[in-house]
Amino acid sequence: ETGVTQTPRHLVMGMTNKKSLKCEQHLGHNAMYWYKQSAKKPLELMFVYNFKEQTENNSVPSRFSPECPNSSHLFLHLHTLQPEDSALYLCASSQGSSGVVDTQYFGPGTRLTVL
Amino acid sequence: AQTVTQSQPEMSVQEAETVTLSCTYDTSESDYYLFWYKQPPSRQMILVIRQEAYKQQNATENRFSVNFQKAAKSFSLKISDSQLGDAAMYFCAYRIQNYGGATNKLIFGTGTLLAVQP
Numbered sequence: 001e002t003g004v005t006q007t008p009r010h011l012v013m014g015m016t017n018k019k020s021l022k023c024e025q026h027l028g029h030n031a032m033y034w035y036k037q038s039a040k041k042p043l044e045l046m047f048v049y050n051f052k053e054q055t056e057n058n059s060v061p062s063r064f065s066p067e068c069p070n071s072s073h074l075f076l077h078l079h080t081l082q083p084e085d086s087a088l089y090l091c092a093s094s095q096g097s098s099g100v101v102d103t104q105y106f107g108p109g110t111r112l113t114v115l
Numbered sequence: 116a117q118t119v120t121q122s123q124p125e126m127s128v129q130e131a132e133t134v135t136l137s138c139t140y141d142t143s144e145s146d147y148y149l150f151w152y153k154q155p156p157s158r159q160m161i162l163v164i165r166q167e168a169y170k171q172q173n174a175t176e177n178r179f180s181v182n183f184q185k186a187a188k189s190f191s192l193k194i195s196d197s198q199l200g201d202a203a204m205y206f207c208a209y210r211i212q213n214y215g216g217a218t219n220k221l222i223f224g225t226g227t228l229l230a231v232q233p
Contacts, residue, residue, distance in 0.1 A: 031219060042119070043206070043223040056220065090160065094219055101148050101167065102210075102219045106160035 003027050004107035006091050012113045013081065021076040021110045023091030031096030032074040033104065034066060037088040049074060050096050081114045088112070117142045119209050121224035128197045129232050135182075136192045136227045138207030148210045149183065149190045150221070155203040163205070166190065194229075202231045 004025045013019050025032060034046040048056035049068040063085075065077040074091055088111050092104040118141045128134035140149070151163040166174045166183050173181050178198075182191045194201055207224040 040225065042225050043221075045220060048220070088158065092160075096219070101165060103150070103162055103165060104219070104221060105162070106152075108157065108159045111158075 003105050004091060004093055006089075006107040006110050008110060009108065010111045010113075012115065013078070014115050015081060015083070017081075018077070018079040020078065021089055021091075021112075023074040023076075023107055025072055025074075025091075025093035025105075025107075027093055027105060029093040029095050029105075030071050031094045031102075032068060032071070033092040033094075034074065034076055035090040035092065037090055037109070043090065047076075078112075081112075083114050086112055086114045117144075117209055117211070117222050119207055119222050119224040121207055121227050123227045124225070125228045125230070127230045127232060128194070128201075130197055130199060132197055133193060133195045134197055134229065136194075136205050136207075136229065138190045138192070138224055140188050140190065140207075140209045140222075142188070142209065142211075144211055146211075149181075150208040150210070151179070151181070151190075151192045152206045152208060153201075153203045154206065154226075155200075160206070164192065197231050199231050199233060202229055204228050 007022045031050045036044045045058050046060045047066040052068050067075040088109045090109045091107040094102045094104045120139045147168045149166045152160050153163045154160045164176045164179050178195045180193045204226045206226045208221045210221050
């Protein structure tokens with residue numbers, strides 16, 4: 001599990017807390033992604049960054065704020081979350097090239113519980 | 116809009132036997148990619164196999180192979196000689212061909228939980 005790493009692996013937070021999820025990729029990729037995985041539902045794409053620029057925001061509430069300081073690091077800042085935001089948050093990366101298969105590689109995820 | 120459907124929420128297979136997981140998708144595009152990902156209980160999503168829609172030949176990776184039926188929009192995964200380590204959630208995913216910098220957006224199914232019985 002060294003290609004894409006995520007910290008923390010588990011997080012419990014209250015609705016008034018502010019916390020951040022971190023993702024780091026060691027694959028030399030240019031694109032990074034945040035997904036939300038809830039039980040019984042397909043993975044939901046949240047944000048996409050390509051060469052540090054946000055290229056997709058999939059109608060995500062403003063209480064989730066992404067940050068991509070460079071192509072290797074991606075953060076998800078959380079504030080005033082709701083209990084329904086409890087889920088597994090997955091980070092992924094890919095080469096980011098057009099016209100090729102551009103496989104996405106995933107991290108282990110952060111299990112978030114909002115009380 | 117593209118959708119991916121996995122109609123089998125759970126499957127079970129005996130060790131050393133063969134199992135097939137089904138996946139159908141809906142798209143109006145002619146050029147795209149299809150993927151099967153595996154998510155073991157430790158949660159790391161791992162790529163199992165991928166298929167380019169323009170290729171008629173079915174992809175194969177060791178014990179894993181696909182049956183890609185483009186006209187039927189079907190993309191099933193066959194696991195041969197099943198092993199205990201194959202127990203996991205399997206996700207089918209679709210991605211449109213990316214020309215000109217469009218987002219490489221994956222559309223996932225809801226997954227099939229595969230149990231392998233010793």
